[in-house]
Amino acid sequence: xxxxRSRGLEQTSGATPPVIAGxxxxxxxxxxxxxxxxxxxxxxxxxxxxxxxxxxxxxKDVALQLHDQTVPWTLERQRLARNLxxxxxxxxxxxxxxxxxxxxxxxxxIRVLAAHPSMGDDPRVAVLVAEVESFLAxxxxxxxxxxxxxxxxxxxxxxxxxxxxxxxxxxRMTVELARMTDAMNQARYKLLFNLILVGAFLASFxxxxxxxxxxxxxxxxxxxxxxxxxxxxxxxxxLAMAEIHVVEKAIVRFHETLRENEDVRRKLERLATxxxxxxxPNRRHFMGLAAAEMARAARYGxxxxxxxxxxxxxxxxxxxxxxxAGDHVLQVFAALLAETLRQTDLxxxxxxxxxxFIFPETAPEEAMRLAGRLRLRLADRPVVLADxxxxxxxxxxxxxxxxxxxxxxxLARADQALYEAKDRGRDRIVVVEAxxxxxxxxx
Ligand SMILES: Nc1nc2c(ncn2[C@@H]2O[C@H](COP(=O)(O)OP(=O)(O)OP(=O)(O)O)[C@@H](O)[C@H]2O)c(=O)[nH]1
Numbered sequence: 001x002x003x004x005r006s007r008g009l010e011q012t013s014g015a016t017p018p019v020i021a022g023x024x025x026x027x028x029x030x031x032x033x034x035x036x037x038x039x040x041x042x043x044x045x046x047x048x049x050x051x052x053x054x055x056x057x058x059x060k061d062v063a064l065q066l067h068d069q070t071v072p073w074t075l076e077r078q079r080l081a082r083n084l085x086x087x088x089x090x091x092x093x094x095x096x097x098x099x100x101x102x103x104x105x106x107x108x109x110i111r112v113l114a115a116h117p118s119m120g121d122d123p124r125v126a127v128l129v130a131e132v133e134s135f136l137a138x139x140x141x142x143x144x145x146x147x148x149x150x151x152x153x154x155x156x157x158x159x160x161x162x163x164x165x166x167x168x169x170x171x172r173m174t175v176e177l178a179r180m181t182d183a184m185n186q187a188r189y190k191l192l193f194n195l196i197l198v199g200a201f202l203a204s205f206x207x208x209x210x211x212x213x214x215x216x217x218x219x220x221x222x223x224x225x226x227x228x229x230x231x232x233x234x235x236x237x238x239l240a241m242a243e244i245h246v247v248e249k250a251i252v253r254f255h256e257t258l259r260e261n262e263d264v265r266r267k268l269e270r271l272a273t274x275x276x277x278x279x280x281p282n283r284r285h286f287m288g289l290a291a292a293e294m295a296r297a298a299r300y301g302x303x304x305x306x307x308x309x310x311x312x313x314x315x316x317x318x319x320x321x322x323x324x325a326g327d328h329v330l331q332v333f334a335a336l337l338a339e340t341l342r343q344t345d346l347x348x349x350x351x352x353x354x355x356x357f358i359f360p361e362t363a364p365e366e367a368m369r370l371a372g373r374l375r376l377r378l379a380d381r382p383v384v385l386a387d388x389x390x391x392x393x394x395x396x397x398x399x400x401x402x403x404x405x406x407x408x409x410x411l412a413r414a415d416q417a418l419y420e421a422k423d424r425g426r427d428r429i430v431v432v433e434a435x436x437x438x439x440x441x442x443x
Contacts (some may be wrong), residue, residue, distance in 0.1 A: 027242040030213060037205055044201060047056045048194040055187035070176045074169030080118055080125060081162035086114050087132060088158040095146045104275040105262050122165070130159055216240035216248065223251050229262040275349040277327060278334035283356070286348030287407070290358045293346065294407045297360065304402040305367035306410035307357035307417045309374075312394045312426040314353040325385050326353075329393055332383045340374045356411065364401045364431045371397050371429045379427075394427035401432065 090113065093106035113119075114133045119128050132154050138144045151236040180217055216237040223234040236248030273285035281289070290306075297304035311317075311333060318326040330353060337347050337355065359367040377394055383391045398417025402410045417430040424430070 002317075013335065016372075029350055031243040031245050033208070034214070034239060036223070037208070038076055041201055041205070046199065047377045048197065052190055052194065054186060055183050055190060057178055058183040060189065061256055062176055065111075066173070066176050066180070070173055074173050075168035076118065076121070080122065081165040083113055083116060083118065084125065084158050084162040084165070087129065088155050088162075089133055091136055091155065091158075094139060095151050097147065103140055107136055110136055124161060124163075128154075132158065149240070173286050181234060191331040212239055212241050213244065213382045216244040218249065220244070220247055227251075227255060227258070229258040231254070274389060278330055278349050280337070280355070281320065281346070281348040281352050283348055286350070286356060286358075290344050290356075291407050293358050293360050294402060294405075294410070297402065300405060301402075303363040305357075305359040305362050305364050305399055306402045306407070306414045307359065307367060307371060307397055308350060308411065308414045309355045309357070309371075309395050309397040309426060311353040312396055312422075317393070321385060321389065321391065325391075328385060329383050329391065332381075333378070333393065333395070336374065336377055336381070339375055341370070345370075356414075358402075364399055365405075367399050368429055368431050371399060375429065394425045396421040397429045399429060399431045 012312055055163075078215075087110060090106055090110045094103050094110065097103035097106055110133060112131045119129050135154060139146050154246050177362075192370065209426070219237050228236070234251050236245060236252065240248065275282045294304060294306075296302070311329065314326065314329070317329055333355075334349070339359075341347055345362075346360075348356050350356040359370065362370070375397070378393060378395055383393055385391060396418060398414040398419070398421055400410045400413035400417060405413075413432045417432045421428045421430040
């Protein structure tokens with residue numbers, strides 16, 4: 001038994017180690033991966049914010065320029081244009097006034113307008129205004145007669161210059177606003193691009209988490225909930241973070257240990273319940289099974305028969321042919337039992353050359369027929385020893401009706417019947433039935 005056990009342990013400990021997929025793949029620690037991804041994300045986010053800030057700065061500069069310079073400058077141009085128009089209307093009044101008083105009155109307004117400081121801001125305006133003022137001054141002073149053709153020319157130049165001034169202001173504002181719109185559009189596209197980039201980064205982050213962390217965790221969960229020592233070796237995910245991989249390898253080793261323990265447990269169980277020479281159940285194991293069968297028969301009032309068989313003159317076999325020949329005879333007889341009895345019948349090596357039986361659902365008459373068949377088969381098959389000698393072996397058997405009785409009592413009665421069979425000359429079967437005893441020889 002010790003040999004068997006140590007042999008079994010050697011076999012299990014020498015088993016080929018399980019092949020673990022993904023051993024050659026580098027597994028990164030989750031902390032490093034997450035910190036790395038976080039740094040990359042922070043760097044990208046910071047660059048994107050700075051990239052956006054460039055446009056925001058541009059928009060701010062243009063807005064400031066509009067507010068501080070372009071709008072006041074444009075308003076100034078508008079006012080200048082309006083003053084030129086006023087000047088033109090005033091000049092017209094000077095030329096068309098009915099009397100000298102009205103002419104001087106109109107010219108007074110011209111002089112006030114011409115003296116306005118803004119008239120000096122633009123050289124074109126300053127020159128033209130001076131020319132108009134001088135032309136009108138000569139008329140008002142009477143130095144020259146009103147020259148309508150010359151006034152028409154001056155009036156047209158005033159109108160055109162006023163138009164130019166209005167358009168210039170509008171043009172400059174349009175250019176500035178276009179710059180601002182461009183910068184804002186660019187900022188909008190950049191923002192969109194940034195959002196797509198951040199979205200893509202988050203999506204890949206989630207994919208990495210799902211693939212290298214969450215899915216392997218789910219595999220671990222599935223492996224642990226379905227861990228079966230005789231099932232397939234759990235295969236670690238080839239792509240997983242280092243911590244997960246360590247746990248998965250531990251599960252593989254755990255599975256291997258479970259399998260070894262289960263193998264050893266089965267071997268020990270077999271050694272504890274089986275007779276090593278014949279392979280039949282041993283007496284202790286048989287007693288447990290037999291007690292359960294007897295109890296079941298008693299509970300349901302079913303027939304059951306108990307038997308004990310003993311090889312005849314077995315001592316002589318040992319003495320004449322040696323102990324190993326005796327062992328061989330025991331093995332041959334055990335094999336004969338296995339092929340003759342029904343699957344539901346229980347048999348064990350009760351001790352030495354004795355065997356015990358339980359025939360469930362079987363009345364003594366039927367058990368006797370079974371025992372008779374066994375006896376005849378043994379008679380038909382002489383045992384051939386290793387050295388070629390042929391040995392005729394016989395068996396005696398005692399049977400007891402087990403209905404309504406306990407196991408120990410039935411075994412004792414069967415043993416008694418066995419002694420009876422021996423007493424009466426061996427190679428026979430004695431049945432002890434309820435109520436009476438008798439010697440029965442099967443046909
Ligand atoms: N070879 C072998 N012999 C065994 C074993 N167990 C018991 N024996 C022998 O079986 C023999 C039993 O002899 P006895 O009890 O005198 O009975 P018997 O010679 O069969 O005579 P009857 O039973 O009266 O027919 C003894 O010699 C035991 O040594 C075993 O495992 N192997």
